[in-house]
Amino acid sequence: MGDILAPTIRLETGPIERFASAGRYVSYCRAVGSQRLSNSVVKGQGNTKNGNRYLAWAWVEAANYAIRYSPSIRRFYQRKQARTHRVVALKAVGHKLARAGYYVMRDRVPFQVELAFG
Secondary structure: OOOOHHHHHHHHHOOHHHOOOHHHHHHHOOOOOOOEEEOOEEEEOOOOOOOOHHHHHHHHHHHHHHHHHOHHHHHHHHHHHHHOOHHHHHHHHHHHHHHHHHHHHHHOOOOOHHHHHO
């Protein structure tokens, strides 16, 4: 991941135990949408500024790096980009990387690209 992104993510995250699930961590990283739906009816705009903006930046930068150097992540990105906007596809890669990062930090295991993007 690099000499800047890895320490930034680790320090901005703090103790990973404070997040009960990967979904809570990803939400804190601003890697999820803010839609509030009930029975397919939009209930409000949501708060897109909740969470840590530095983690949001770091995971998107990690996604850019991963798309450039990992063929399986690039395939996932290209499939998403064919159906949506480029930025939405990039954010989807960042979301998957943030989820994988949660489990890597929690379980202290190395990242396996085939588990996240297999």
